[in-house]
Amino acid sequence: MKHMKRPAAQLLVGFGLSLLATASAHAQSVLFWSTQATPVNEQKDVREVVLKNSPVPVEFVTNNDGPYFTRLNAELQAGKGSIGLLGALHGGLSSNTKDLQDLSKLGATAKVSPAFVKLGKLGTSEQKYVPWMQATFVMAANKKALPYLPAGADINKLTYDQLVTWSKNLAEKTGGPKFGFPAGPQGLKHRFFQGYLYPSYADSMVTEFRSAGAEAGWNMFKELWKYTHASSTGFNQMQEPLKNEQVWVAFDHIARLADAFNAKPNDFVAFPAPSGPTGRGFMPVLAGLAIPKTAPDKAGAEKLVAYLMTPEVQLATLRATNFFPTVDIKIPADMPASVRITAEAISKQAGSADANPGLLPVGLGALGGKFNQVYVDTFERVVLAGQPVKAVLDEQAATLRKLMQEANAPCWEPDKPSVGACPVK
Incomplete structure (x- = not known):
């Protein structure tokens, strides 16, 4: 700046x-x-x-x-x-x-x-x-979902493969998909892809945008989407779908989960985001x-x-x-339920041995919205429209590269420091 x-x-x-x-x-x-x-x-x-x-x-x-x-x-x-x-x-x-x-x-x-x-x-x-x-953002689950966890899974050390299996179990054994995702027009879906999926699968947010690791991450999410509630493209925040039990497991920002935790504090647990091959990506x-x-x-x-x-x-x-x-x-008992429920998950997420923070974008100025749109467009093309992952990533990488060069924004974590614009391979 x-x-x-x-x-x-x-x-x-x-x-x-x-x-x-x-x-x-x-x-x-x-x-x-x-x-x-x-x-x-x-x-x-x-x-x-x-x-x-x-x-x-x-x-x-x-x-x-x-x-x-x-x-x-x-x-x-x-x-x-x-x-x-x-x-x-x-x-x-x-x-x-x-x-x-x-x-x-x-x-x-x-x-x-x-x-x-x-x-x-x-x-x-x-x-x-x-x-x-x-x-930050964390995961939330209705306690009804816990019996359907994969055998041997630790909810505080979950992997994305285990999340897919858990979501599949819920869909097949409870009458329909119970995983929810904030994919609505005002949902913070782009932050998930930037700060969670990419650091977990590519140890990157920008440079390795079209890498084999990124491709594997998008393929994982395509599989997860099979067991995701059909109304997720209309969910801007996950607290209401959790409260009314449309979904039993969800991802969102802590502020967008608070109402559910405060309304039904005995019904929910919060836990860290899952991990992938290159760590437990999260966006603080x-x-x-x-x-x-x-x-x-x-x-x-x-x-x-x-x-x-x-x-x-x-x-x-x-x-x-x-x-x-x-x-x-330790969070005192007189704190709001939402604080008490999320605090432990936040601490475990940041303190996990494989923690891999993906920071909010830096140095993009007025181009921040276009940066976010690259990830939204990739989601819509790969997951919603079913287009080939590699071809979409190749095309979107060209858009991202041009944007980074226009902004002349150096890399930020988890990407390695750069002199000048953060490169897109």
Whole structure:
């Protein structure tokens, strides 16, 4: 991401006298500059609850990406500034990798999923950010479906082949297909293909789009579709079909499963996405904590990071933002049912030995919608229209390659880093 650079003096005027006055009044505070918890109610909860017992004085200020990066980059250009701690999504932090201090000595990282710790290195040997909070997609099942699991299958370590067998068992033994998928017009089906199927079968999202592994993944999904509820092409969210028992097993974003879990907490279980030949692909929406090289008080900022990663503060952050902890902690009984049910699945998914995160696309700008459409079109042609997998992947790969070159977007995980546009083989 590129940001317009202006002389520091001009930017100080742009920030306004109020910001200058605030910075002066809180000269000894750590300025926590965040793109997260921007709604007014969330800001209030973070200030009054999450940061209540901070070991250092904190000034928590949120902003949208534009103003956020304008100020950050101005301070970095000037070589000094007042921002002490950054809170932002992985993609945002990755745009300033070289400007972030090494946090490897922070013991809090040891409590985080190894897959997330690796992401926090941003392709370097240093810990550029500490994984702070996450949201994601998981699987859900009505407990009625559990007796039909394949023999010997562990629901928390399921493979896609086992999911197909399970779905087949349900279809054949309960009177019809019971697997559900959000394939409706507003369903998040593209995120499944990008962050789950491709990392699990090709260890890639972009580069290996037309590989033999990708072909195997699409063939698996074609088989799964045979046992998928016929109304899935109209399902935008899976909570209602789960609640009314149209489907017994489903995949969706945690926010789009919550109503079912809250309405019938005793009827459902949540569990990690299945794994394939190249790992257990999953798509985390991951936010991190980073300290810019221009931070006026690194020691104070490090104390704040350590505080924010403690179990009780991670839980307070969950209550304030609805983002889940990145550390493995027990969820209290007074949390909403949807939180209690999904928390364990989220933790097991991120902490699995074969975890293979496929991150949200980065650097596509206005072309993000066209990027998503490549995966939707592939699904519609391969799965719904029954066209030959290899031929479709070859054609769609050409479209994807042109799009990546137009965006000049470098690769992101699980693809290997690239100089310039992420290649499509």
